[in-house]
Amino acid sequence: MVLLTVVAVLVVRSPGWDEVKQAFFARDQFEKSFPDILGAFWTNVKIFLIAEVFILVLALGIAVLRSLPGPVFFPLRALAVVYVDLFRGIPTILVIYILGFGVPALQLQGVPISPLFWGTVGLIVVYSAYVSEVYRAGIESVHPSQSAAARSLGLTHGQALRYVVVPQAVRRIIPPLLNDFIGLQKDTALVALLGVVEAFRQSQIEVAATFNYTPYLATALLFVLITIPMARFTDWLLARDKRRQLAGGVR
Amino acid sequence: MVEGLRKSFGKLEVLRGIDLELAEHEVVCLIGASGSGKSTLLRCINLLEPVDAGRIVLRGEEITARGVDVNRVRRGIGIVFQAFNLFPHMSVLENVTLGPRKALSLRKPEADARAIALLDRFGLADKRDEYPDRLSGGQQQRVAIVRALAMQPGLLLLDEVTSALDPELVAEVLEVIRELATEGMTMLIATHEMSFARDVAHRVCFLDEGVILEQGAPEEIFGAPREPRTQQFLQRIVAAGRL
Numbered sequence: 001m002v003l004l005t006v007v008a009v010l011v012v013r014s015p016g017w018d019e020v021k022q023a024f025f026a027r028d029q030f031e032k033s034f035p036d037i038l039g040a041f042w043t044n045v046k047i048f049l050i051a052e053v054f055i056l057v058l059a060l061g062i063a064v065l066r067s068l069p070g071p072v073f074f075p076l077r078a079l080a081v082v083y084v085d086l087f088r089g090i091p092t093i094l095v096i097y098i099l100g101f102g103v104p105a106l107q108l109q110g111v112p113i114s115p116l117f118w119g120t121v122g123l124i125v126v127y128s129a130y131v132s133e134v135y136r137a138g139i140e141s142v143h144p145s146q147s148a149a150a151r152s153l154g155l156t157h158g159q160a161l162r163y164v165v166v167p168q169a170v171r172r173i174i175p176p177l178l179n180d181f182i183g184l185q186k187d188t189a190l191v192a193l194l195g196v197v198e199a200f201r202q203s204q205i206e207v208a209a210t211f212n213y214t215p216y217l218a219t220a221l222l223f224v225l226i227t228i229p230m231a232r233f234t235d236w237l238l239a240r241d242k243r244r245q246l247a248g249g250v251r
Numbered sequence: 252m253v254e255g256l257r258k259s260f261g262k263l264e265v266l267r268g269i270d271l272e273l274a275e276h277e278v279v280c281l282i283g284a285s286g287s288g289k290s291t292l293l294r295c296i297n298l299l300e301p302v303d304a305g306r307i308v309l310r311g312e313e314i315t316a317r318g319v320d321v322n323r324v325r326r327g328i329g330i331v332f333q334a335f336n337l338f339p340h341m342s343v344l345e346n347v348t349l350g351p352r353k354a355l356s357l358r359k360p361e362a363d364a365r366a367i368a369l370l371d372r373f374g375l376a377d378k379r380d381e382y383p384d385r386l387s388g389g390q391q392q393r394v395a396i397v398r399a400l401a402m403q404p405g406l407l408l409l410d411e412v413t414s415a416l417d418p419e420l421v422a423e424v425l426e427v428i429r430e431l432a433t434e435g436m437t438m439l440i441a442t443h444e445m446s447f448a449r450d451v452a453h454r455v456c457f458l459d460e461g462v463i464l465e466q467g468a469p470e471e472i473f474g475a476p477r478e479p480r481t482q483q484f485l486q487r488i489v490a491a492g493r494l
Binding site (some may be wrong): 002035145147148149150151152153154155159163167168171 | 280298299322325326328329330332334336337338339340349350353354355398399402
């Protein structure tokens with residue numbers, strides 16, 4: 001709190017404050033640009049929602065591939081490892097550039113050329129690699145005796161995963177999963193680099209027209225507003241889990 | 252039934268040539284110190300652990316042979332674990348019906364009816380919608396036994412099923428096993444409950460360092476053990492007040 005006050009005072013007393021105030025905190029600019037940015041922000045929300053569904057499914061698939069036992073499945077396991085290593089390693093911004101400019105340039109028949117499409121695919125590809133690791137940690141956190149109990153009933157490896165291991169794993173990973181999704185929400189702004197008019201791009205357009213930076217602030221505000229509920233939801237889930245664990249401790 | 256079974260974990264040889272035969276409706280108790288290989292033997296029979304050498308034959312079929320469908324074999328062999336291993340995210344009824352529904356492809360009404368009949372019989376009818384963490388240890392273990400029975404196995408393996416229970420809860424679980432024995436369920440029981448083994452077993456096997464050192468009728472093993480190691484073991488049990 002003290003630190004915050006000190007920083008605030010320093011900023012307000014800085015020699016350039018008057019200009020910054022004009023450039024970033026212009027009320028009229030804010031009011032003028034906000035409706036357009038809000039409209040464009042809807043694109044971010046759409047990208048996020050669509051990507052999220054695909055990521056949840058794809059990442060689970062990768063995590064399951066990695067958990068397959070025995071030498072028979074080595075190629076599939078290896079494939080999953082390579083995928084994760086690759087797409088966790090490449091910066092998201094590069095994946096989006098490569099897919100968004102590279103694939104349409106191939107001029108393949110029937111392949112979409114929309115930058116919105118490829119930008120979203122880029123996010124899905126990168127975040128699936130991250131989220132699959134979260135899933136994997138969850139799957140491995142379920143005690144092997146659970147799987148043994150399921151297999152002892154004659155369930156196959158797949159059935160044991162489907163009915164016993166994954167349901168328990170998913171409950172445990174919801175908080176870290178939501179954390180990744182907050183990251184995804186912010187990274188939807190990267191799709192702007194392909195020329196898609198989403199909130200960040202829209203604010204750039206406004207800034208270019210007026211040489212006033214207030215639209216950036218409006219965009220930042222929107223991103224914060226949408227991530228806060230998710231952060232609080234994560235907190236709530238964590239608190240609830242903690243309560244349950246305490247209650248479950250009494251046998 | 253079990254012939255020359257060997258099993259190692261890394262350099263540690265846990266089972267060093269086990270030969271054991273079980274007749275239909277026979278109840279055999281495995282006794283022996285911790286680490287003598289009782290649990291490993293049971294897990295091998297249920298194919299939860301691959302064996303290194305030897306064979307296991309179940310009703311004429313060599314189940315340790317290559318290419319055997321392990322899931323089909325396991326459906327016919329029930330196992331109950333020391334730590335219950337109930338599925339915490341499922342109600343009692345769901346725990347019991349999972350195997351019949353998914354491994355035996357029973358329809359839900361059928362599987363439910365079968366489960367409810369069993370739960371009813373073992374005094375758990377009112378618990379069917381509870382989750383495992385709301386039950387006492389004794390209740391959980393009885394649910395685990397019911398879960399194994401719902402598959403209608405021809406052989407039931409019990410792995411120290413009372414070792415994780417508070418002393419006052421042991422009796423209710425042993426009562427269930429006694430009842431199964433009277434009904435003629437074929438059982439292989441690893442246990443530390445010597446007086447229970449004496450009552451319920453047709454035959455008692457003393458495991459020591461991965462081999463069956465001595466076996467015979469309970470009165471022989473507990474009354475007049477031949478092997479010095481068996482005598483030693485039983486003396487320690489008596490000293491601990493467990494017999």
